[in-house]
Amino acid sequence: MDLELMINSLPKLLNAAVITLKLLSVSLIIGLFIGLFFAILRLNKNIFINRFAYGYSYVFRGTPLLVQIFIIYFGLGQIEHLRSTVLWVILKEPYWCAIIAFALNTGAYTSEILRSAFQTIKPGIIEAGKSLGISNKVIFYKIQIPIAIRQSLPAYGNEIILMMKGTSLASTVTIMDLTGVAKYIISTTFKPIEVFIVAGGIYLFMTFIIHNVIKFLEKKYSFN
Amino acid sequence: MNIFKKTIFSVLFSLLIIGNVNADKIKIGTEGAYPPWNSKDASGKLIGFEVELAYTLCRYIGQQCEIVEQDWDGMIPALIMRKFDAIMAGMSITAERQKAISFSQGYADEVASLAVMKGSDLEGMDTPEGINLTLGGSGVKKTLKTLTGALAGKTVCTQTATIHQNFLESGDVGKINLRTYKTQDEVNLDLASGRCDVALAAAVAFTDYAEKSGKPVVLVGPTFSGGAFGNGVGVGIRKDDTELLKAFNKAIEKARKNGDISRIATKWFGFDASM
Numbered sequence: 001m002d003l004e005l006m007i008n009s010l011p012k013l014l015n016a017a018v019i020t021l022k023l024l025s026v027s028l029i030i031g032l033f034i035g036l037f038f039a040i041l042r043l044n045k046n047i048f049i050n051r052f053a054y055g056y057s058y059v060f061r062g063t064p065l066l067v068q069i070f071i072i073y074f075g076l077g078q079i080e081h082l083r084s085t086v087l088w089v090i091l092k093e094p095y096w097c098a099i100i101a102f103a104l105n106t107g108a109y110t111s112e113i114l115r116s117a118f119q120t121i122k123p124g125i126i127e128a129g130k131s132l133g134i135s136n137k138v139i140f141y142k143i144q145i146p147i148a149i150r151q152s153l154p155a156y157g158n159e160i161i162l163m164m165k166g167t168s169l170a171s172t173v174t175i176m177d178l179t180g181v182a183k184y185i186i187s188t189t190f191k192p193i194e195v196f197i198v199a200g201g202i203y204l205f206m207t208f209i210i211h212n213v214i215k216f217l218e219k220k221y222s223f224n
Numbered sequence: 225m226n227i228f229k230k231t232i233f234s235v236l237f238s239l240l241i242i243g244n245v246n247a248d249k250i251k252i253g254t255e256g257a258y259p260p261w262n263s264k265d266a267s268g269k270l271i272g273f274e275v276e277l278a279y280t281l282c283r284y285i286g287q288q289c290e291i292v293e294q295d296w297d298g299m300i301p302a303l304i305m306r307k308f309d310a311i312m313a314g315m316s317i318t319a320e321r322q323k324a325i326s327f328s329q330g331y332a333d334e335v336a337s338l339a340v341m342k343g344s345d346l347e348g349m350d351t352p353e354g355i356n357l358t359l360g361g362s363g364v365k366k367t368l369k370t371l372t373g374a375l376a377g378k379t380v381c382t383q384t385a386t387i388h389q390n391f392l393e394s395g396d397v398g399k400i401n402l403r404t405y406k407t408q409d410e411v412n413l414d415l416a417s418g419r420c421d422v423a424l425a426a427a428v429a430f431t432d433y434a435e436k437s438g439k440p441v442v443l444v445g446p447t448f449s450g451g452a453f454g455n456g457v458g459v460g461i462r463k464d465d466t467e468l469l470k471a472f473n474k475a476i477e478k479a480r481k482n483g484d485i486s487r488i489a490t491k492w493f494g495f496d497a498s499m
Contacts, residue, residue: 074410077417092419094403174381174403183297184404187385190300190324 006194009185016181017202023167023177027102028160034103035110042115053111060108065166068105073097073173098170106163113159117151118144150221157214161207178202250287250468251308252278253294257407259432260492261314273492274312277331280484284475297385297406300324303460309468310461314426316387316454326463328472330456331485333499335447336388337427341415342440346422349374349445357396357451367446372398374445379403381411381420388424391452415441428493456499
């Protein structure tokens with residue numbers, strides 16, 4: 001064990017962890033909106049809208065994240081027509097390709113989490129609102145959404161942690177995130193165990209923080 | 225229960241025997257993604273200059289060989305952890321790598337070059353045909369200055385953990401926007417898509433890609449050798465494996481004398497890259 005290498009690589013890896021957190025937070029925010037949008041579509045009675053939303057979540061939950069990144073990064077890069085459009089400004093950058101892949105992936109899972117949360121809301125609560133003469137819109141925004149978010153907290157916490165680990169795949173499209181920098185250090189020192197232990201420790205620490213924040217929120221918004 | 229125990233025992237025993245049989249073979253690690261040095265054919269079989277040379281060297285050593293595949297960025301760690309006994313993967317002999325492993329004498333050498341897509345503003349750079357960084361001199365300095373100017377602000381792509389990355393990071397060509405990839409295939413893809421303005425690798429890696437894909441990839445600037453580009457390509461061997469190192473050195477000597485290396489090199493490169 002090369003302790004000196006572990007200590008020396010720590011600041012570099014911590015710097016890279018900031019990139020990982022950036023990737024994670026941006027894709028989670030975009031993914032949450034995508035997820036909410038598709039969860040509402042899933043609740044729609046129209047069979048085409050419903051099937052469309054289901055198809056989206058089916059495709060993105062049914063294929064590996066790595067394949068999704070490769071299709072968006074290397075796959076779309078092969079289409080020549082695309083390269084002359086405005087879209088290429090975004091798709092040219094590895095960072096945005098990774099964000100798009102992560103956001104679409106977490107969006108699919110989030111839509112399922114939120115859908116099931118909406119469906120577990122007891123009809124009695126909505127009926128109570130209606131009997132008080134509250135409009136459907138207000139019931140949806142002020143009653144259904146808050147309850148759904150509370151219901152989905154434990155599952156969504158898991159999704160955040162899964163996504164955090166998923167961001168390590170960004171290193172496959174040249175992004176120097178935590179895993180990317182760890183691999184870079186290994187390529188010059190040839191000592192994978194030491195560097196990956198430090199990198200793994202940082203991932204573990206981030207999981208610890210996320211886990212506790214979610215636990216705190218669960219307690220704060222518990223019904224009891 | 226008895227049958228269960230017997231089965232487990234016999235399976236373990238047979239594994240032991242298989243393990244012993246394999247121990248007699250020299251395991252050689254290669255990347256299988258750096259044509260014409262080493263690559264894979266359509267059926268997934270490993271082919272290329274080094275694959276053919278490896279079998280030839282093993283014949284001279286008088287031992288059976290098995291060639292195994294390993295990702296480039298884990299090549300040296302895998303050797304150290306005894307996943308295989310030798311590396312033949314277009315790996316140049318550099319001082320940095322020699323800190324971790326030993327190298328046999330070089331068996332082939334090949335220059336590096338920058339490449340762009342046709343129509344790039346980097347085409348027609350005013351540089352000599354080739355520079356040797358070890359020799360140095362005013363010509364080399366002037367060329368590096370020209371390159372520094374030309375590459376400023378450009379996205380330069382190369383494979384990770386290579387001599388090419390070392391050179392680009394050495395500061396010889398100033399500050400550039402460097403992007404590193406796991407494989408040369410990915411560098412080629414992004415060069416063709418336009419994400420990379422220019423790429424650096426072994427010159428044959430680009431000509432091979434241009435030929436096979438039909439994409440208008442052209443070499444620009446000088447060819448590079450010496451300095452960060454190392455002293456030719458050799459067999460990488462664990463530091464404590466002195467016997468094997470001796471055996472490989474002898475085999476390379478013999479193969480060179482008999483003209484085997486030159487013959488195989490000419491077959492795969494189209495020119496004699498042996499040394």
